[in-house]
Amino acid sequence: xxxxLAHPRISIDPEIMLGxxxxxxxxxxxxxxxxxxxxxxxxxxxxxxxxxxxDGDVQAVLQYAADAFDVPLESxxx
Numbered sequence: 001x002x003x004x005l006a007h008p009r010i011s012i013d014p015e016i017m018l019g020x021x022x023x024x025x026x027x028x029x030x031x032x033x034x035x036x037x038x039x040x041x042x043x044x045x046x047x048x049x050x051x052x053x054x055d056g057d058v059q060a061v062l063q064y065a066a067d068a069f070d071v072p073l074e075s076x077x078x
Contacts, residue, residue: 006067009060021064023057026050033061 011024020029028050036046043058 007060007064009054009057010064023053023061026052028053030061030064033058034065037062 009024010021010030012019012021016022017027017029020031022029023033033046033050036049037058041049046058047053
């Protein structure tokens, strides 16, 4: 995956949520936001459930997830 510095809104800290990627400055793991989105919740619904989210945090989660699965074809074939 690309260097986490490319995602300043996402942090990985072994002391927070067992090292799962979280929205920086929170204990909100990105998988939770992805699950909300997958279940059909809107960004507005998510912001209501997590009022400490900032503008752009949900978009940052989506970008991080997309980058996590952006594997070069030669690596995917192995």
